Amino acid sequence: MPKPKPKQKRVVSKRHQQQERRRFLRSAAMTAGVVTVSLLGYIPVVKGWVNRLRPPGALNEERFLASCIKCGQCVQVCPVNAIKLMDLESGFGNGTPYIDARAQACDFSCDGLQCVLACPTGTLTHDLNFPADTRMGIARLANPNKCLAMQGEGFKGQARGADYTGLLRYDEVDRWNPIRVSEHPYDLELCDLCVRQCPIEIRITQCAEVEPVEGKIERVAQKQGNECPPIHAIALEEVDGVMTPVIKEGCVGCGVCEMICPPEPAAIVIDVHPDREERRA
Amino acid sequence: MSGMKDSLAELFGRAPRRPHSDEISAEAHKLHASQKNDPDRIAAIHAELAHAALHKMPQKWRRRRWAVLIAVNLLFVVSYWLDIQLLEGALTGSRFVGFHMADLNSALQVTLAFKHMVLNLVIGTVTVFIMWWLLGGRTFCSWVCPYHLVAEWAEMIHLWLVKKKLVKDHPLDRKARNWSWMIFAVLAIVTGYTVFETISPTGIISRALIYGPGLALVWVFLLLLFEIFYSRRAWCRYLCPIGLTYGLVGATSPFRVRYNLESCFHEGECRKVCEVPHVLDLVIKGRATDLNVSLGADCTRCGRCVETCPTDSLNFKFKGLGDLL
Numbered sequence: 001m002p003k004p005k006p007k008q009k010r011v012v013s014k015r016h017q018q019q020e021r022r023r024f025l026r027s028a029a030m031t032a033g034v035v036t037v038s039l040l041g042y043i044p045v046v047k048g049w050v051n052r053l054r055p056p057g058a059l060n061e062e063r064f065l066a067s068c069i070k071c072g073q074c075v076q077v078c079p080v081n082a083i084k085l086m087d088l089e090s091g092f093g094n095g096t097p098y099i100d101a102r103a104q105a106c107d108f109s110c111d112g113l114q115c116v117l118a119c120p121t122g123t124l125t126h127d128l129n130f131p132a133d134t135r136m137g138i139a140r141l142a143n144p145n146k147c148l149a150m151q152g153e154g155f156k157g158q159a160r161g162a163d164y165t166g167l168l169r170y171d172e173v174d175r176w177n178p179i180r181v182s183e184h185p186y187d188l189e190l191c192d193l194c195v196r197q198c199p200i201e202i203r204i205t206q207c208a209e210v211e212p213v214e215g216k217i218e219r220v221a222q223k224q225g226n227e228c229p230p231i232h233a234i235a236l237e238e239v240d241g242v243m244t245p246v247i248k249e250g251c252v253g254c255g256v257c258e259m260i261c262p263p264e265p266a267a268i269v270i271d272v273h274p275d276r277e278e279r280r281a
Numbered sequence: 282m283s284g285m286k287d288s289l290a291e292l293f294g295r296a297p298r299r300p301h302s303d304e305i306s307a308e309a310h311k312l313h314a315s316q317k318n319d320p321d322r323i324a325a326i327h328a329e330l331a332h333a334a335l336h337k338m339p340q341k342w343r344r345r346r347w348a349v350l351i352a353v354n355l356l357f358v359v360s361y362w363l364d365i366q367l368l369e370g371a372l373t374g375s376r377f378v379g380f381h382m383a384d385l386n387s388a389l390q391v392t393l394a395f396k397h398m399v400l401n402l403v404i405g406t407v408t409v410f411i412m413w414w415l416l417g418g419r420t421f422c423s424w425v426c427p428y429h430l431v432a433e434w435a436e437m438i439h440l441w442l443v444k445k446k447l448v449k450d451h452p453l454d455r456k457a458r459n460w461s462w463m464i465f466a467v468l469a470i471v472t473g474y475t476v477f478e479t480i481s482p483t484g485i486i487s488r489a490l491i492y493g494p495g496l497a498l499v500w501v502f503l504l505l506l507f508e509i510f511y512s513r514r515a516w517c518r519y520l521c522p523i524g525l526t527y528g529l530v531g532a533t534s535p536f537r538v539r540y541n542l543e544s545c546f547h548e549g550e551c552r553k554v555c556e557v558p559h560v561l562d563l564v565i566k567g568r569a570t571d572l573n574v575s576l577g578a579d580c581t582r583c584g585r586c587v588e589t590c591p592t593d594s595l596n597f598k599f600k601g602l603g604d605l606l
Contacts, residue, residue, distance in 0.1 A: 027454035027519065030512075031461050034480070034520055037500070038465075041479040042472075066473045067395040069387050069402075070484055071374030072492055076361050085488060088497035092474045095373075095488055095497075120374045120381055121391055122399035 041091030050093035051272050053101055053255060055083050056108075056134040057116040057124035061274035067123040070095030074115035074124060080167040080178050082106045083115060099136075101255025101270050106136070108199045108254065109169035109178050128280065132200055132229035135279035137253030137270040139194075139234065141245055147267035148191035149236060149243050155191040158182045159260050166259055168197065171206075181260065192236050194245050194257035194268050200233035284570075285532070288577035292528045294456035297562035306571045312542055313567050326546045330591050342584025346424055354427050357491050372425070372487035373478070374405065381405035385413070385530060386523040387484065390477055393469035410530060416582075418531015422517065422524055423556070423583035427490065428482040428501065432517055435505040439513050451512045453519045455559070462522040482516065483523060514556055524581075532578040535600035538587060540576065542569040545594040551586035561586060564594070 012020075044050050051061060055074050058064050074097050075083045082104045086093040097115075099106055108131040116124040128134055144150055159181050160166065167178040186193065195201055207228035231250030234257065236243050245257075245268060257268045273279055291297055305313070315322075357375070360367045369376045373387040383405030392398050398406075413421055422429050442448040465477040478484055482504055485497040508515050517524060540563060547566045552558045560580045563569050575598070586595045 023452065024454055026451060027457040028460075030453060030515070031457045031464070031520065034461065035464050035468075038476050038480045039468075041474075041476065045474070062473060063395065066475065067391055067397070068475075069374040069383065069391050070475075070478055070488065071370035072488060073370040073374065073376065075492060076369050085492050087495040088479075088485075088500060092476065092479050094479045095484060118369070118376075120370070120376070120383060120399075120401045120405055121395075122397075122401070126399075 041094065044089065044091035044093065050086070050090045050096075051274055052086075052098040053137050053253065053270055053272050054276070055097050055099060055115045055124055056106060056113055056131070056136060056252075056254075057119075057126075057128050058136065058276055059123060059125060060277045063277075064123055065092055065096065067121045068096045069121045069123075071120065072097065073118040073120065077110070077114040077118045078106075079110050079114070080104055080107060080169075099255060101258045102266060103259075104166045105255030105259035107168050107178070107197075107256050109167075125277075130227045130229075131252065131254070132203070132227070132231075132250065133280065134252045134254070135273065135276050137255070137272045137276075138251050138279075139247045139253065139257050139268055140271050141247070141267060142269045143263075143265060143267045144244070146263040146265065147245065148262065149245060150267075152243070153191060155186055155188045155193065155262055158185050159193060159262050168256070168260070171202070190236075190243060191262070192245075193260045193262065195234050195236050197256050197260045198234050199254055199256055200229045200250055200252060201235075203227070204229050204232065284575075288579075289529075289532060291559055292525070292532065292578045293459055294454065297559050297568075300568060300570050304570050309542055309569055309571050312572065313569075326544070326592055329544075329593075330546075339588055342588040346583060347430065349424050350427070350430050353425050354487065354490055357487065361491055371484065371491055372427070373481075373484045374402075380408065382409050382412075384483075384523070385409055386526040387475075387478060387481075389526065390465070390469050390475040393466055394473050394475045396470075413527060413530050414534050415536065416531075417534045417536035417580075418527045418529070418578065419524060419581040420531065420536065421527045422521075423581040426483050426523070427486040428504075429517060429581075431486070431501070431505060432508060432514055435508045436514055439509045442509065443513075448510050453512055453515065455519055457519040458521065458525050461520050462525045465522050477522060481523070483521075517556060528578045535602075536582065537575040537598055537600070538580055538582060538584075538595055539598040540564055540569065540574045541594045541596070542572050542574070543594075544592045545569075546592050548591065550589050550591060551595060554585040554589050556581060556583065556585070 045065065054064060059067060072085055075085060082099050083097045084100060086096050086098055088094050113128070113131065116126060116128065141147065148155055158164070162182050164182050166181050168181050168184070169178040170184055173179060173184065229250055232248040233250040233252065234245055234247050237246045238244070239246065253270050253273065255270045258266050258270050261268050287298065302310070356368045357371060359365070360369060367378060373384045375382045381401050381404045383402055385406060388402055388406040391402070439448065439450070443450060468476040480500055482501045485501055489495060489498055504516050512519070545564055547564060549564070551564060552561045555561050557579045560577045563574055563576070582597070584597065587597060
């Protein structure tokens with residue numbers, strides 16, 4: 001057992017003392033510098049630059065940023081590669097997932113909310129079971145004068161041009177694999193792409209059509225009965241004598257309408273909701 | 282256990298102390314006293330040195346370690362790009378064949394900021410805790426952390442510049458790491474943001490490898506410049522809270538580098554290559570308290586000293602499993 005040590009006063013030269021002090025100051029300055037750099041990450045958050053469309057099930061923005069471990073597992077499981085990670089210019093948002101709907105929206109073609117299942121920290125909450133339960137944002141007709149339907153126009157061709165790389169799942173083409181939007185040209189008398197491609201509306205139509213057929217395997221989710229969205233998300237309705245896309249309560253903010261809208265800039269866009277949890281509730 | 286107390290104190294930045302003579306075992310005492318003038322021993326060591334000069338592969342462990350480090354990080358990349366789902370995610374949080382893993386410091390930051398821990402994160406944290414306790418704690422730093430590898434390359438440049446007398450190393454206070462650990466822990470609690478994760482070079486490089494490079498690499502580059510031109514291995518030695526977290530995890534680990542006093546010639550080659558040379562102060566003449574002593578918790582088990590020691594006095598040791606090579 002070590003005995004209590006006799007306190008030895010070390011003889012320290014003045015020069016040594018000075019060196020020690022300099023070293024301490026340098027170390028303190030270095031630590032302060034690193035902490036300051038890290039705190040600069042606050043600016044983009046305060047300024048709201050970080051507020052973007054988040055993947056399904058995302059907690060409110062503040063809780064989202066607190067809990068995300070920045071691993072990108074949600075990125076890896078998404079079949080349409082809708083999820084991207086933010087970079088350093090988003091400060092505390094660095095490494096957190098977002099969706100650029102115009103480039104590639106979430107069309108729920110994974111069916112099972114794979115990103116939610118992959119999230120290890122509950123940042124994408126497990127409290128929701130079906131696409132219709134999400135509330136990522138809400139669509140808004142931002143540029144009515146661009147809307148083809150409102151001008152009474154149809155649409156023929158590739159919705160976003162030949163070079164557009166975005167993917168969507170077209171059940172009638174391939175139930176399991178999303179294809180390029182550019183490989184699926186349309187020919188419409190009156191443009192209704194935002195309604196036609198809305199995943200919630202597609203689901204409602206499917207639910208209405210499906211009668212249990214003997215010998216046919218039902219989808220797992222279908223068996224549970226409640227995956228059929230209870231409320232509509234969008235509809236083309238006559239408003240003041242003009243056919244207009246009207247956004248309904250059931251809109252989840254997935255962004256497919258913004259993605260598919262042919263004009264530039266899009267007539268319809270997604271507004272981000274930082275208080276998504278309240279909207280879900 | 283004064284050994285554990287010293288090991289932790291040194292992890293927290295205290296300078297290694299000279300042991301009191303009553304802490305030194307009788308055998309070690311004898312050896313300390315006789316070492317100076319035992320012609321047989323000196324002759325034996327000289328013979329060994331001559332042998333070592335011919336047969337030693339001085340980069341043996343470094344090569345193995347780099348291979349492991351690159352393989353682990355590539356596994357993340359390949360797993361995603363080839364979609365084989367072997368190791369999903371990034372170093373901060375991942376799934377190995379479906380089983381959750383979480384970097385301990387990232388998990389800590391998230392828990393402090395969020396004030397809540399979901400079950401998956403608990404599973405991932407406990408798994409990784411047990412894994413790194415078994416493997417030595419800071420073993421993570423030198424065998425897995427991608428920043429460690431680029432910092433080693435930067436260190437080579439730094440040492441070359443020092444040799445050319447173009448730059449000077451500025452050793453700093455190792456206690457700075459305690460401050461940075463504390464400050465970032467407090468910031469996570471108070472602000473509710475995982476502040477450290479924003480600038481963690483480990484997370485940044487890991488994500489850059491897997492999801493593609495970005496602006497955040499500029500920060501990593503600046504850190505490396507600081508290390509090249511101002512202070513050798515500054516981030517790993519004086520700043521990184523991840524290192525302190527893993528150091529604490531490995532404080533009682535069975536996996537260590539063990540020093541053998543009998544064969545040591547006190548040349549100090551080991552201390553020149555060590556990233557955390559204070560753990561090797563016990564190889565200084567008169568410091569070892571016993572014939573075999575394990576290095577402290579701050580040791581990253583990188584093996585640089587093991588491969589560099591001309592007399593094989595430093596070796597990996599897994600308690601209960603005998604010598605590892």
